[in-house]
Amino acid sequence: MSGGRTVRVVLADDQPLVRAGLRVLMADTADIEVVGEAGTGAEAVRLAGDGPVDVVVMDIRMPGMDGIEATRRIREGGGEARVVVLTTFDDDEYVYGALRAGASGFLVKDMALDDILAAIRVVAAGDGLIAPSVTRRLIEEFAARPEPGPPPEPPAVEGITDREREVLTLVGRGLSNAEIAAELFITVATVKAHVARLFTKLDARDRVQLVIIAYEVGLVEPTR
The missing domain is CATH 3.40.50.2300 (Response regulator)
Known part of the structure; x- marks a missing residue:
C-alpha cells in the first residue's frame, strides 16, 4: 500500500x-x-x-x-x-x-x-x-455461465467514445495498461486517462467491474 x-x-x-x-x-x-x-x-x-x-x-x-x-x-x-x-x-x-x-x-x-x-x-x-492469466481464465469461464434467475440489466455504453470502447474491450481481455498502450500505439498515460473516464462514465468501481461490463455488453466473448 x-x-x-x-x-x-x-x-x-x-x-x-x-x-x-x-x-x-x-x-x-x-x-x-x-x-x-x-x-x-x-x-x-x-x-x-x-x-x-x-x-x-x-x-x-x-x-x-x-x-x-x-x-x-x-x-x-x-x-x-x-x-x-x-x-x-x-x-x-x-x-x-x-x-x-x-x-x-x-x-x-x-x-x-x-x-x-x-x-x-x-x-x-x-x-x-484482472491481469494474471489465471484471472482471465476464471473470468471467461464464469462469464459464460448464466446466473440463477434473471440476469441484471447490462449498463449502457452508448456514451463512450470509439477509443474508449477499444480500451474497454482490451481491459475485458485482461490486458494491462502497458499492453493496451502497445496494442493501440498510444502512451500508458493516455490509457490511464481513458480507463479513468470509463470508471466515471460506466459507474465502475475498478478494472474488475470493467471486465464484467465488457462481457455483459458483448465486447468480449468468453473462450470455451
Whole structure:
C-alpha cells in the first residue's frame, strides 16, 4: 500500500487450518496485518463493519451466509473494506457471482504466497485483479455461465467514445495498461486517462467491474 500504510486484513474461511496458515504466513510481512478472522459470512460482515479493515479475504463456501452474500452486504454497507474471493478453480462455480456482488478480485488457493500477498496489496490500493492469466481464465469461464434467475440489466455504453470502447474491450481481455498502450500505439498515460473516464462514465468501481461490463455488453466473448 502506498505511503507505508499497513494493509488491515480479515480472513474469512470456515476452515480454521486455512485461516491459521494464512495468518502465520502473513505474520512475517511488514505491511500486512491480520486484524480478524471469521468462520462464517455473517462474522465477516460484522468484522468488516466493526473496525478499520482494508481487505476481506473471503471464501465462497461457508455455513449460513455464503461468501457471495457476505460480499454483497459488505459492499452495500458503504465501508472502506474491499473483498477478494479465495476459492478453488476446479470446483467453484460461484466466482462470477461474487464479482457481480462487488468483489474486487479473486485468488485461487494453490497460488504462491507472494502472489496472494501481491493481490491483497493491489486490492488495498484501490484496483482490481484482472491481469494474471489465471484471472482471465476464471473470468471467461464464469462469464459464460448464466446466473440463477434473471440476469441484471447490462449498463449502457452508448456514451463512450470509439477509443474508449477499444480500451474497454482490451481491459475485458485482461490486458494491462502497458499492453493496451502497445496494442493501440498510444502512451500508458493516455490509457490511464481513458480507463479513468470509463470508471466515471460506466459507474465502475475498478478494472474488475470493467471486465464484467465488457462481457455483459458483448465486447468480449468468453473462450470455451
